[in-house]
Amino acid sequence: MHRKHMLSTILLVTAIFSLLAGSAFGGAQEIKARMADRLPVIMDLKQKGIVGENNLGLLEFVGAAQEKADVVAAENADRKKVYEAIARKQGTTADLVGRRRAMQLHKIARPGEWIQDAGGKWRKK
Numbered sequence: 001m002h003r004k005h006m007l008s009t010i011l012l013v014t015a016i017f018s019l020l021a022g023s024a025f026g027g028a029q030e031i032k033a034r035m036a037d038r039l040p041v042i043m044d045l046k047q048k049g050i051v052g053e054n055n056l057g058l059l060e061f062v063g064a065a066q067e068k069a070d071v072v073a074a075e076n077a078d079r080k081k082v083y084e085a086i087a088r089k090q091g092t093t094a095d096l097v098g099r100r101r102a103m104q105l106h107k108i109a110r111p112g113e114w115i116q117d118a119g120g121k122w123r124k125k
Contacts, residue, residue: 028085031078041071052114052122053105057083057098062114062122 042059045051050067054060058076061069083097090097099118106115109125116122 027081031081035075035078038071038075041068042075045072046110046113049112049114049124052116053102053109054116055099055102055118055120056095057101057105060116 042051045059045068046053048067050061050063050065051059051072052062058079059072061072079098079101080094083094083101086097087094102116106125109115111125113125114122115125
């Protein structure tokens with residue numbers, strides 16, 4: 001199941017970057033590589049219940065533990081860059097792109113992972 005979830009996540013990340021193909025988004029390949037490198041650490045943090053996916057399409061700590069805060073911060077910074085590039089291409093806002101991405105991430109979240117609903121309430125899937 002873990003491998004299937006990782007494949008789903010990788011496919012989703014690839015789909016996001018395909019939206020950027022042909023755009024003036026410099027550094028897309030570097031961001032994609034960094035995100036792929038961080039994925040196992042992020043999945044581990046989710047499995048441990050340390051981070052969850054918030055309703056803005058970003059990772060957020062759900063408890064007092066702040067394990068791998070540097071990885072979480074780097075992931076969120078790259079996600080924001082991607083959301084901004086997609087927003088420019090689609091003529092919308094990065095906030096809306098992030099919220100849409102949050103819905104996708106919530107659908108593929110594994111049982112037991114933390115997700116935040118549109119109203120800001122956290123729950124385990």
